[in-house]
Amino acid sequence: MIYKDFKNKKLSGLGLGAMRLPIVEGGSDAQIDEEQTARMVEYAMDHGINYFDTAYGYHDGQSESVMGKVLSRYPRESYYLATKFPGYDLSNMDKVESIFEEQLKKCGADYFDFYLFHNVYEKNIDPYMDEKYGIMEYLLKQKEAGRIRHLGFSCHGRYDTLKRFLDTYGKELEFCQIQLNYLDWKLQDAKAKVDLLNEYKIPIWVMEPLRGGKLAVLSEENTEKLRACRPDENIPAWGFRFLQSVPGVTMVLSGMSDLEQLMENTATFAEEKPLTAEEMEVLTEVADSMLDILPCTACRYCTSHCPKKLDIPTLLSLYNESRFNTTIITQMAVEAMPEDKRPSACVGCRSCEAVCPQMLKISEAMKDFAEKLEQPAGL
Structure with missing residues (x-):
């Protein structure tokens, strides 16, 4: 030892x-x-x-x-x-x-x-x-x-x-x-x-x-x-x-x-x-091959165009974690946010997508994330 x-x-x-x-x-x-x-x-x-x-x-x-x-x-x-x-x-x-x-x-x-x-x-x-x-x-x-x-x-x-x-x-x-x-x-x-x-x-x-x-x-x-x-x-x-x-x-x-x-x-x-x-x-390389993540660079162009003022980069970071495995920790992080700042608050207007340099489908990610959070989480 x-x-x-x-x-x-x-x-x-x-x-x-x-x-x-x-x-x-x-x-x-x-x-x-x-x-x-x-x-x-x-x-x-x-x-x-x-x-x-x-x-x-x-x-x-x-x-x-x-x-x-x-x-x-x-x-x-x-x-x-x-x-x-x-x-x-x-x-x-x-x-x-x-x-x-x-x-x-x-x-x-x-x-x-x-x-x-x-x-x-x-x-x-x-x-x-x-x-x-x-x-x-x-x-x-x-x-x-x-x-x-x-x-x-x-x-x-x-x-x-x-x-x-x-x-x-x-x-x-x-x-x-x-x-x-x-x-x-x-x-x-x-x-x-x-x-x-x-x-x-x-x-x-x-x-x-x-x-x-x-x-x-x-x-x-x-x-x-x-x-x-x-x-x-x-x-x-x-x-x-x-x-x-x-x-x-x-x-x-x-x-x-x-x-x-x-x-x-x-x-x-x-x-x-x-x-x-x-x-x-x-x-x-092995770790990267296991990850299926959205390449958000946290430029924050999206946040200035979101009518709900969501912290999209933070939500996308948590979403990436959930795509690997929806955990209790991910759920706790989201639950610590006010309800009107969670993924479910996204109205799907796509204003964020219009200015995203990475051309990410943010509205689809928020919808999918909200659905994942409703499922039982693992440790």
């Missing part, structure tokens, strides 16, 4: 995320298979993983309890435990103290090594920073008391949201967890977020390194391209090697759901093998 330095700690390069734990056969997401989970944690411990990431809402609220129970079999100083305050649900904003105490009890812990503001994004950033809720104030007091060792945040928000949170709390925050993989490098402009975090000297924690498993299996054509570069490297490993090539990445979390995935990923992290410039170019 490779290790990364963080605040005089040696963190395993790979962390075990507890969002996709094995569940009992035929059971619901809340019915975690504790026996299989225990075997996975044992294997992780035996092979050098020392970072375990859970959250209040994972597995319908059962992840913290199960992980706490399983980890209690090991000396507390032998691992690092991370969880998060569930501010993705706005009804929790005035419950930071009671939820924090509940989390300690569920995890059977006296302290958390790492604690995060969960999912800072457009809809909850104002409540997160609202002094009437006192969330930061309370968490800093817990840190001072030793019940939180390191404080950070996860962010699914867009660049401007990330920057705003850093501008406000950057001095208090020690790390940031973002969705980062070779597909979202362009699709969600993760590169700009990485550059921003490096500028603020905030270590990067990675979630969704394989895009929920979508980068674990590629088309035959793309598989052959990668194997021509590294014949002995499996396809999921390319996602991790990409991250080993990104400056500032300290922790890579993977939500592994069975022992086989854990064994394979642990083997990958036995050594660090960043990509060469040539290999990165090939991987970029």
